[in-house]
Amino acid sequence: MAIGVKTVKRPEGTTSYLRATLKGMALTFKHLVNPRKVTLQYPDEKADLSPRWRGTHRMAVHADGRPKCVACGLCPTICPANCIRLVPGEDDQGNRYPVVYEIDEFRCIFCGMCQEVCPVEAIHVGRDYENAEFTRERFVYDLDRLMAQDHEFTLLWDPEDPLSE
């Protein structure tokens, strides 16, 4: 070779282009007539979530529509991502309630510690993952939105045994 061409010495005695070609054709034909089913047609079919799945939050509500939250301040304290903003208030009977309760779902790392620490089982992480929005502001969930969420609670929390005893 006039110019520096790297030549690969192929295993000459054992190579057969024709047989290799036919083998390849047979393989693709096998897949053609009997394709393996691997595609999940997403919006129509959904993958099973893990039992440990922790998705966006929801706030549990009382029967009269008030949030169960008593604004104790444990969740913003424990939150490692510092994504919960809580402004507590107190009514004339001395019951504490959240005046502002916001979770920034962009900052949230979905560790689920807010749910674990909550003494009244008010805040929960949920089995949900379709969270697309058009603006960044929409990812800060306020109290009304958290209460309006209707997806399932995470399976890590058992309503029969709320305090994991």
Place this chain on the structure above:
Amino acid sequence: MHEIGALSRTGFVIASAIKVVAVFTIVMVAVAMFTWLERRLAAWIQDRLGPNRVGPFGLLQPLADGLKNLLKEESSPGQVSRLYFILAPALAIFPALMTFAVVPFAAPLPTPWGLVEMVVADLPIGILFIMALSSMGVYGVVMAGWASNNKYAFLGGLRASAQMVSYEVSLGLSLVPVFMLVGNVTLTQVVWTQQGEIGLWLALPLGLSFFLFVISAFAETNRLPFDLAEAESELVTGYHTEYSAMKFSMFFIAEYSHVLTASALMATLFLGGWDIPFVKFDDMVVVAPGVVQGAEPAVWKTLLTGLVFAAKTLFFVCVYMWVRWTLPRFRYDQVMHLGWKVLLPTALAYIGLIGTTILVLDRLGLEYGTLYGLVLTGVSLVATAVFLWIIDRDRVIGGAYVPRRVPVGRRVVQPAPQPEPAAGVAGYVHAQST
């Protein structure tokens, strides 16, 4: 002989117009469906699903694609040579669509006004017309590559021209045995030979021709494993890199109509055209305007043979796609090697072989018929076996080195080099060159 009666002059014009419109429509619809079929087949081969959302089974996908291409912005890059840039897609698509005109697609149709042949134009020069037009197809590609004024497009056009010119030769030569056996280049006559005179599909008596023709046709249509002209991994998309919207779509339509025409030709020349195998009721040929030799034409026979022809063509189209999604692209020197050093000499040798056999058979006084065909089948089988045996030796299309000429029997197996090959090349024994 069946006298059906010829069409009047006006009737001929009307019938021809109807045939032109019908064939054009069917070809365009078929081409559109092929894009869908190709994507579905590719998907199945790769364990995917393919387009299945638009309409039942995704059948309306081509419609959506066409609409999208019509509505897309026509971009015309600043550096292009405008006239040729716009002319190129048109030049690519016309020959691709025109070649179908001489392909007979069904048995002749008897009508109250006379006999209508089911071929748009039964040219006496049949196959020559196709060869001439299919080599026109390269102009569109070369012009697109040149006018784009882009190095990738240019390289694509360059490769296409060299490749198509090379394979044109073996394509033509692989058909010479057909002419020799049929004694005619009219496609209707080729079909009749396979139905009546020999009674065998030419894929049998001219097996090697069939093989060579299929390979050359793959190269001619620029389909994988010969799609050097658009080699995505090297040349973006080759000659149509700069094209968008409907102009791009025209190249696409041209490619698929080439595939359709090549498949129809394979079916016509080597698989009996619209002949239904093993039955005699469809064996007929138009010997003069309105006069049919062989079986009596009927409307249902026309429809049935049309379906059979469609099935055969579809079979080859599927083979095209199956091959495309199996085989990797050749390297450029391998393409040239295969074309000039393998296919061309083989085609020439085969012409000599078939010519000699025909001469010998004629000298022996063997009647032109099925036995004649069977003798040729035997000769072809031997020739094909020898050809495949030679091509199956690893050296014919080897790597980029000059092979040492060691006789197969005396080849000494080199002991593997002592430090085991690295994990990445395990199982890949490097012969030590000393």
